[in-house]
Amino acid sequence: MIVFKSFFKVLRNYKMSLIMYLVISLGVIYILSSFNTKGNATYYRVSQGIAVQDNDKSEISKGLIEYLSTINGIKNAADYTDDQITDMIYYTKLSNRLLIPAGFGEAYLNGADTAALKIESTKEAGARMGYSVETEIDSYLNLLSGYLAGGFNVEEAQKLTMEALADNSAVSVVADVKVEDDKIFTIFQMLPYGILTMLFSAVLPVILRFGSMLLKKRSDISSTPVLKRQISIALAAGVVSVFIVIALITLASVLSEEAFTGRWWLIVLNLVTLSLTVVMLVVAVSNLNMKPEVSAGFTNVVGLSFSFLGGIFVPIEYLGSGAKVIGQFLPTYWYSEAMTRIKTGGGFNDILNCLLIQLLFGVMVMGVGLVAGRCIEKRTA
Amino acid sequence: MFINVFKAQLKLGFRNKSNVFWTLMFPIILGTLFKITFGNIYSEYKSESIKTAVVFETDNEDVKSTTKAYLEGLEMDGHKMLDISYMDYDSAVALLKDDEQVNGIISVKDDGRLSLDINSNGVLSTIQETITTIYNQNVGLIEKVAAEHPENLPAVIQTISGRAEYINAHSLAGDNKDPFVSYFYNLLAMTALFAALNSVRIGNNCQANMSTLGARTNASPLSRMTFQAAGFFAAYIVQTAIIFVGLTYMLFGIKINFGGDIPLIYFTTALASFLGTALGFAIGNLGSFAIEKKESILVGITLTGCALSGLMYGDMKVIITEKAPIINKINPAAVISDSYYCLNMFGAGSRYFMTLMYMLILSAVLIALGLFMGRRNHYDSI
Numbered sequence: 001m002i003v004f005k006s007f008f009k010v011l012r013n014y015k016m017s018l019i020m021y022l023v024i025s026l027g028v029i030y031i032l033s034s035f036n037t038k039g040n041a042t043y044y045r046v047s048q049g050i051a052v053q054d055n056d057k058s059e060i061s062k063g064l065i066e067y068l069s070t071i072n073g074i075k076n077a078a079d080y081t082d083d084q085i086t087d088m089i090y091y092t093k094l095s096n097r098l099l100i101p102a103g104f105g106e107a108y109l110n111g112a113d114t115a116a117l118k119i120e121s122t123k124e125a126g127a128r129m130g131y132s133v134e135t136e137i138d139s140y141l142n143l144l145s146g147y148l149a150g151g152f153n154v155e156e157a158q159k160l161t162m163e164a165l166a167d168n169s170a171v172s173v174v175a176d177v178k179v180e181d182d183k184i185f186t187i188f189q190m191l192p193y194g195i196l197t198m199l200f201s202a203v204l205p206v207i208l209r210f211g212s213m214l215l216k217k218r219s220d221i222s223s224t225p226v227l228k229r230q231i232s233i234a235l236a237a238g239v240v241s242v243f244i245v246i247a248l249i250t251l252a253s254v255l256s257e258e259a260f261t262g263r264w265w266l267i268v269l270n271l272v273t274l275s276l277t278v279v280m281l282v283v284a285v286s287n288l289n290m291k292p293e294v295s296a297g298f299t300n301v302v303g304l305s306f307s308f309l310g311g312i313f314v315p316i317e318y319l320g321s322g323a324k325v326i327g328q329f330l331p332t333y334w335y336s337e338a339m340t341r342i343k344t345g346g347g348f349n350d351i352l353n354c355l356l357i358q359l360l361f362g363v364m365v366m367g368v369g370l371v372a373g374r375c376i377e378k379r380t381a
Numbered sequence: 382m383f384i385n386v387f388k389a390q391l392k393l394g395f396r397n398k399s400n401v402f403w404t405l406m407f408p409i410i411l412g413t414l415f416k417i418t419f420g421n422i423y424s425e426y427k428s429e430s431i432k433t434a435v436v437f438e439t440d441n442e443d444v445k446s447t448t449k450a451y452l453e454g455l456e457m458d459g460h461k462m463l464d465i466s467y468m469d470y471d472s473a474v475a476l477l478k479d480d481e482q483v484n485g486i487i488s489v490k491d492d493g494r495l496s497l498d499i500n501s502n503g504v505l506s507t508i509q510e511t512i513t514t515i516y517n518q519n520v521g522l523i524e525k526v527a528a529e530h531p532e533n534l535p536a537v538i539q540t541i542s543g544r545a546e547y548i549n550a551h552s553l554a555g556d557n558k559d560p561f562v563s564y565f566y567n568l569l570a571m572t573a574l575f576a577a578l579n580s581v582r583i584g585n586n587c588q589a590n591m592s593t594l595g596a597r598t599n600a601s602p603l604s605r606m607t608f609q610a611a612g613f614f615a616a617y618i619v620q621t622a623i624i625f626v627g628l629t630y631m632l633f634g635i636k637i638n639f640g641g642d643i644p645l646i647y648f649t650t651a652l653a654s655f656l657g658t659a660l661g662f663a664i665g666n667l668g669s670f671a672i673e674k675k676e677s678i679l680v681g682i683t684l685t686g687c688a689l690s691g692l693m694y695g696d697m698k699v700i701i702t703e704k705a706p707i708i709n710k711i712n713p714a715a716v717i718s719d720s721y722y723c724l725n726m727f728g729a730g731s732r733y734f735m736t737l738m739y740m741l742i743l744s745a746v747l748i749a750l751g752l753f754m755g756r757r758n759h760y761d762s763i
Binding site for chain 1: 415505
């Protein structure tokens with residue numbers, strides 16, 4: 001019991017790390033959850049951000065902006081500086097900056113050569129999003145000019161063009177698997193970073209402190225048997241881990257406004273499996289006779305690399321082939337894979353192999369860690 | 382005396398193996414992993430012709446040739462918009478479902494209309510849908526005009542066949558427009574701020590009640606200011622040397638294109654390291670408590686700052702700029718990563734020099750804070 005209690009006394013020194021990683025994880029989760037995407041069950045047009053400066057203010061330019069706003073998010077370019085707009089295009093918050101020159105509408109209606117009066121579109125030349133918006137503009141203006149040439153007045157032609165372009169009944173989604181991308185997936189997808197960093201920054205250094213040479217020698221001559229001491233440390237580490245996991249699951253469930261549904265249980269099972277694997281990883285690392293001070297650096301490297309390569313921060317489908325190959329050796333990759341399967345309607349049997357691979361990783365790493373630890377101990381004895 | 386202390390502190394800095402190891406390993410390990418993770422994303426995200434399967438569900442040769450001419454004639458910025466393969470529907474569906482080897486199937490119907498099958502939503506599907514819809518709506522336009530204003534039909538057909546372009550496209554200025562390079566900026570910012578872990582000890586090393594070295598320093602005739610200045614510059618040189626090795630690995634080892642002039646990238650990194658050292662100096666002089674706690678505060682500031690500047694989620698910085706721009710002005714990680722970004726996108730212009738000024742001002746404030754707090758410590762007289 002003394003060792004068990006001491007664990008928590010030492011843990012108090014690391015409460016700041018715990019709070020810090022909890023705040024970082026929840027902050028990122030909160031911001032990401034506000035950008036939730038839709039599923040793929042039905043077709044929808046991908047919305048882009050566009051900064052528009054309308055120097056024309058004609059019926060034509062207003063109609064064009066109205067049409068673009070039915071698909072995209074329009075921002076008034078005058079509200080931002082040039083540098084801010086460049087920043088937003090670079091960081092893909094905007095796809096285009098559009099400048100509609102004065103006299104554009106009149107030239108368009110007169111059928112004049114619009115070469116001198118084109119809409120200026122600035123975009124990241126390589127990005128597809130910018131082309132998408134430019135295609136929408138050209139399509140709208142070409143169809144509108146067709147209706148105008150057909151004898152309809154501007155108001156009628158704009159109405160007919162809007163109605164015509166809003167009709168996407170010719171598109172059908174043929175995917176066998178329909179993805180429903182709800183908030184719960186975005187939020188739980190990010191949790192492994194919190195689990196990894198909190199366990200590595202709080203539990204690992206405490207275990208390492210108990211294993212430090214001086215403390216170990218003093219413990220060895222105490223009346224507490226080694227086995228009892230190790231069980232107490234393991235129990236205390238387990239209690240801390242369970243508390244962290246429960247706290248994160250509770251917060252994530254509150255944020256996603258979903259709990260105790262069928263898929264919630266599967267997601268929680270996936271997270272608990274990953275947490276167990278991370279605990280085994282912590283046990284393995286704690287056997288490597290490292291100094292407690294290195295745990296901060298270790299936490300950073302493990303937290304970030306496991307998260308990036310495991311598809312926690314960036315979806316797996318975006319990763320390069322090299323990253324995917326390396327990622328398959330990490331438990332976070334199989335956590336993400338299980339999340340994808342749950343997202344596409346998979347049940348327990350569909351995610352079972354993902355859970356087993358995570359556990360296998362943990363058992364293997366822990367085994368290697370224990371053997372390495374014994375070798376190190378023999379060498380230093 | 383300054384030189385003696387400086388030399389001793391320099392040795393201390395280089396012999397702090399744990400600190401040297403981690404500061405060097407961050408850019409090397411994480412830089413390599415970032416390179417593996419983000420290396421191909423931008424090239425796939427860039428605009429290319431969209432792989433499209435076209436299926437003719439009609440034997441009408443006029444319809445076939447008209448749609449063929451329309452689809453093959455679509456261009457954007459000098460390259461074909463669609464990369465078309467003609468095949469039967471079953472083969473096309475197989476390709477669409479097999480890891481999306483084509484992005485969509487355009488079927489040409491008997492009535493001259495087009496339909497589109499896609500596997501998932503996205504920018505490419507939206508472009509294909511716009512192409513399909515506009516073609517169908519041109520058919521609808523002709524039907525409508527033929528019914529209501531038949532006299533205008535030739536004019537309408539002429540308008541459709543002479544499809545005009547209304548866009549004058551410009552490319553965003555800048556050297557490397559890959560948004561994923563910002564992860565490397567933030568990684569370098571984190572490494573630079575971890576320079577603080579080397580300078581944080583200076584504060585404790587001149588407080589008599591915090592370390593044995595502090596007691597000996599206080600007992601010596603050496604002025605506290607000299608000790609602190611020598612310690613600060615030694616820590617700065619150690620950290621700058623380490624971070625330069627990491628930067629060289631990123632620039633020439635894994636060939637990350639930061640954008641901008643390479644000497645200026647090194648200059649910016651040297652200033653970033655100065656800011657990191659200043660941060661550690663300020664925290665080191667913050668009150669009389671254990672160095673481990675001060676290190677925890679530093680790691681907290683660094684990681685929170687890096688998270689807010691986009692280390693975990695690249696768009697975070699621009700979100701903060703929109704919602705609370707002041708945070709990006711005082712967040713050292715954001716200031717550092719912004720300086721690399723400005724050098725890349727705007728060159729060595731006013732905005733870049735502004736970020737350098739921010740770094741210098743922040744550093745000056747932190748050093749002044751450290752000196753002020755460091756000289757306020759008094760001990761009971763015996």
